[in-house]
Amino acid sequence: MKMVTAVIKPFKLDDVKEALKEAGVVGITVTEAKGFGRQGGHTETYRGTEYQIEFVPKLKLEVVVDDPEVDKVVDAVVASAVTGKIGDGKVWVTDVDAIVRIRTGEQGPDAV
């Protein structure tokens, strides 16, 4: 099993969610996040004084999938989250050693 983690632009959430549903994903976890990358931040001006806002708001998505599904899910995220402009985000994949569905106690791929 793998965990696919993606950091995306917030306004792309609906597109990514629909793409993941089409790819067969049955559940995702979304967290509001802040960070900076090559995009950097932006400046805001209050009473003529500029403030550098370095952390940009993003969303972090987490999806656990069975191994054969990984490429399809990653492709779905990338295809739906891309705008081609700087700051589109990242997708990465990590191994998941164990997983349990709390309600039933099912383990492993059955619990995904």
Next chain:
Amino acid sequence: MENGDLAWVLISAAMVCFMTPGLAFFYGGMDRSRNVLNMLMMNFWCLLIVPVLWVVVGYSLAQSGDGGLIGNFDNLFLNGIGIVDDNGGAIATVAFLGMFAAITPALISGAVADRMRFSAWAIFVPLWVLLVFVPVFKWVYGGWLFDRGSIDFAGGTAIHVNAGIAALAAVLVLGKRKGWPTEGHPPHSMPLVMIGTGILWFGWFGFNAGSALGANGQAAQAFMNTFLAAATGGLAWALVERIRDGKVTNLGAASGIVAGLVAITPAAGFVSGVGPLAIGALAGVACSFAVHVKNKAGYDDALDVVGVHLVGGLVGSLLVGFFANSEFFGADGFGEKALDGIFYGGSVELLVEQVIANAATIVYSGVVTFAIMVALKVTMGVRVSEEIEKTGLDLAEHAETAYHETNA
């Protein structure tokens, strides 16, 4: 007092009372999210303690008697102020002026934001009202500055210049916030700032038009002037920003509105025609640049009380020396000598008196406020610890937080 006059004064008093919460929101939105409740409480504290102080001794010292420097104790606990002979006019006036006494120290809270111990603020407010606000109020409204011929319709000198210079004196003793000015302190809630601005503007109609102490022509003109000067103040600041910084901002518009309102305060019942338009606009421009002085001069006036209230108050009070027009209003209410401004057939005498009144207020308020703050610093301490400054005054000083991140 006639029924109609009485009704207007009572309504105006309630409107001025509403300005202190408005000011709290205006400042609170500009403050950091971890200190917003402390800011609100510093303002509301003034509404808790000043009315009591005002009725016990403040009003008597500020208004009773013929003294040039200070009143007497004839009206302690409102002794001698009945409701039968004058239909309640005197008691309504005491209440109306008490609202002014409450909001004046509240203005200072914006300067000391983010780092002053609440217990020190709690003591500072009544001391400052008694030792600074009350005498200056007496000088301007019935004391030596009044007798010389200076005029101040609703409190440009007695309130805004007075609180503005006190704010400067207070932050000189209090010191800079950690990280200022390199670390930014952007407003945490601009919507709160705009709500506060709206409440202030609304309340200011009571502040200025109510200061006619009657439902009459002077009140109507003061009302119109309050409407216009706020608009041109906001417009001027917004235009400066558009030209200087590229964008019109909410905070710029709000600050300009308040600057215009501050500047028209001393002039509201004395000017007409182009006067309010010019006074508001000039204040908007002057204050939009004045708020940057602190960065160069090195005093940490957190929310620009000096840049808006001291400078705006001075602009308005000095422009009275040019725009005052007694013919339009009739000389009644134009102070001891009914002097006209330079643009309306007067000599420089009124302008000179305005300069003297503001200079006297600046010297007295600056020195005494500085002394009060030093006394508090030596005896109880005026600053929170570095750790509290970092983690927030809301939790440390009030055991509350404004925003709960998880569901509560």
